[in-house]
Amino acid sequence: xxxxxxxxxxxIFLLLISCDKKQSELEFDxxxxxxxxxxxxxxxxxxxxxxxxxxxxxxxxNFDGTPNDSIIFEWDEEKMIAEFxxxxxxxxxxTTKLVIVIRDSTYQINKRxxxxxxxxxxxxxxxxxxxVDKQRYKIDISELNYDKKFKLKYGSxxxxxxxxWDMEYDFHLSGITWMSRIHFDKTKRFGVLESGFGCGKLCGxxxxxxxxxxxDKWVIDEIIVHTVS
Numbered sequence: 001x002x003x004x005x006x007x008x009x010x011x012i013f014l015l016l017i018s019c020d021k022k023q024s025e026l027e028f029d030x031x032x033x034x035x036x037x038x039x040x041x042x043x044x045x046x047x048x049x050x051x052x053x054x055x056x057x058x059x060x061x062n063f064d065g066t067p068n069d070s071i072i073f074e075w076d077e078e079k080m081i082a083e084f085x086x087x088x089x090x091x092x093x094x095t096t097k098l099v100i101v102i103r104d105s106t107y108q109i110n111k112r113x114x115x116x117x118x119x120x121x122x123x124x125x126x127x128x129x130x131x132v133d134k135q136r137y138k139i140d141i142s143e144l145n146y147d148k149k150f151k152l153k154y155g156s157x158x159x160x161x162x163x164x165w166d167m168e169y170d171f172h173l174s175g176i177t178w179m180s181r182i183h184f185d186k187t188k189r190f191g192v193l194e195s196g197f198g199c200g201k202l203c204g205x206x207x208x209x210x211x212x213x214x215x216d217k218w219v220i221d222e223i224i225v226h227t228v229s
Contacts, residue, residue: 025132025133026133026135026137028188029106029133029137029181029182030137030140030143032182032191032211032218033139033144033179033182034143034144034145035217035218036209036211036218036219036220037144037145037146038145038146038147039219039220040179040195040209040220041100041146041147041150041177042146042147043220043223044177044195044196044197044205044223045098045100045150045174045175045177045197046175046197046199046203046204047098047174047199048199048200048203096171096172097149097150097151097171097172098149098150098151098172098174098175099150099151099152099153099169099171099172099173099174100150100151100152100153100174100175100176100177101152101153101154101155101157101158101164101173101175101176101177102139102141102152102153102154102155102176102177102178103139103155103176103177103178103179104138104139104154104155104156105136105137105138105139106136106137106139106179106180106181107136107178107180107181107194108134108136108180108181109180109181109183109192109193109194109208110194112208113180113183113192113193113194113208114128114183114192116192116208116224117183117190117192117208117210120210120221120222120224121185121190121210121212124190126185126186126187126190127185127186128183128184128185128186129183129184129185129186129188132183132184134181136181137181139179141153141154150174151171155176155178162201164176165200165201174199175197175198175199175204176197176198176199176204177195177196177197177198178194178195178196179193179194179195179209180193180194180195181193182211188213189212189213190210190211190212190213191210191211191212191218192208192209192210192211193208193209193211194206194207194208194209195207195209195223196227204227205225205226205227206225206226206227207223207224207225207226207227208223208224208226209222209223209224210222210223210224
């Protein structure tokens with residue numbers, strides 16, 4: 001066997017090992033996502049229909065003059081709250097699926113999230129795994145478990161801008177969500193990812209999700225909110 005042929009065989013062998021490792025890392029990531037996703041979606045979801053009614057606006061100026069200049073301002077707060085509670089009860093009993101648009105693929109977390117991860121778990125002296133697979137992957141929504149009240153749809157089927165909220169649908173668009181790849185520590189006992197939820201043009205948040213393995217199960221430890229609108 002020539003040296004050239006030997007080199008080719010070794011190179012192919014190393015390449016196969018590398019591919020197997022990347023595949024196993026992807027599989028591990030996806031497995032953990034399946035475990036935490038039901039809790040994650042329930043945690044970030046916000047049904048703005050159930051939000052408390054806004055406080056009453058300030059009354060208009062009341063002029064002291066002729067009767068024609070007087071302005072009578074009335075605000076029946078009790079009636080407003082009663083109507084809201086009635087509507088809230090109807091919504092909670094509604095069995096209509098809440099459609100949530102999810103970003104098709106994952107992405108890599110930023111440096112800020114990594115720093116917060118180290119700080120959050122400093123008592124465990126965690127170290128991020130530097131040898132990570134940076135490959136993005138498409139989220140397979142058919143493999144995800146979540147509450148039956150939700151239905152997921154890929155973001156690629158919708159406008160990529162705020163125009164998504166201007167469209168008319170034959171379903172209730174409850175929100176938009178996304179998530180990054182998980183970056184684990186070296187022991188694979190702790191991890192961090194980014195996620196968030198949008199419930200309108202000026203409604204939503206993004207943040208960092210801390211996860212850990214507890215009693216052989218992956219759980220969400222904390223969600224640190226970064227932005228709120």
